[in-house]
Amino acid sequence: MSFKAIVLEKDENHGFTCSIKTVPQQQLLAQQGDTLIEVHYSSINYKDALALTNKSPVVRQWPMIPGIDGVGCVIESANGHYQKGDMVILNGWGCGETHWGCLGQYAYLKSQWLIPLPQNITPYQSMVLGTAGYTAALCVKRLLDFGIKPQNGAILVTGASGGVGSVAVALLSKLGYSVTASTSKMDDQDYLRKLGATNIIDSQPLKQTGKPLQKEQWAAVVDVVGSHTLANACAQTQYGGIVACCGLAQGIDLPATVAPFILRGVTLAGVDSVMATYQNRLAAWQLLSQHLDASMLSHIGKTITLNDCNDIATKMIAGQIKGRYVVDVNKCI
Structure with a gap:
């Protein structure tokens, strides 16, 4: 055969x-x-x-x-x-x-x-999610396990129009968080608002060299971009917040200082999807199956x-x- x-x-x-x-x-x-x-x-x-x-x-x-x-x-x-x-x-x-x-x-x-x-996810829906959605769920789970709650403030999602970003926006919104979506595609605002983004910003300023410490804006961040974007996200995260990093769309480098970590107690949490344990995979897919709005998947x-x-x-x-x-x-x- x-x-x-x-x-x-x-x-x-x-x-x-x-x-x-x-x-x-x-x-x-x-x-x-x-x-x-x-x-x-x-x-x-x-x-x-x-x-x-x-x-x-x-x-x-x-x-x-x-x-x-x-x-x-x-x-x-x-x-x-x-x-x-x-x-x-x-x-x-x-x-x-x-x-x-x-x-x-x-x-x-x-x-x-x-x-x-998962019983309540169809085969087709599982691939709308795929590694991108599963990675987004791993990131969101890190925020939840860290203790970030909706009342703590806005969550920044970078690369929001992409696969990981799209699912992260939809999942966080369904969980009750206020989500700011960063994108280079400002024409995608309707798409991102349908996913649940409450605020949409142009990603270009995040991609530039920024100050080591900036105005505190985010309770937490899901970053798929890396490089200057990740450095700026860390610099803008509130005291005691967390940044979940899972991608390198802008670059593999991290041109940052230790300032956000030692002066604001920011946590930078790496998220790997390739070799994640069986238990973490099940937990991520359970989070998706329980909380993601299935109607968003067709979108x-x-x-x-x-x-x-x-x-x-x-x-x-x-x-x-x-x-x-x-x-x-x-x-x-």
């Missing part, structure tokens, strides 16, 4: 190709795994976009089927942790980097990478096919998209 998938390849001259191919299932089963999944949907994340466009050395094994996210039905599992017919979600774990991912009709994965699909998500992935990836790298793109892997030419 064979199946359709996006395959990334490099030849002996390091020439890069991204194409839809028919892949023999025995080639898939040569990967290290114990659970065969029939994939229903995947999604396009920033890391997928980097891999699909070869803009960054994300892929470390060739050839590669990209796709860090997937939801599907278990066909067979060698260790008995899952049974045939179980619906499961994959987020991260190096898939699409060192292990074949889910931008194909089948995936062969390790059972410890998977979590059960955030758009459906594409395998044929559309490269074009969307190129636009994502250029900062030209908003929301989330769900890939119906079973619809392709």
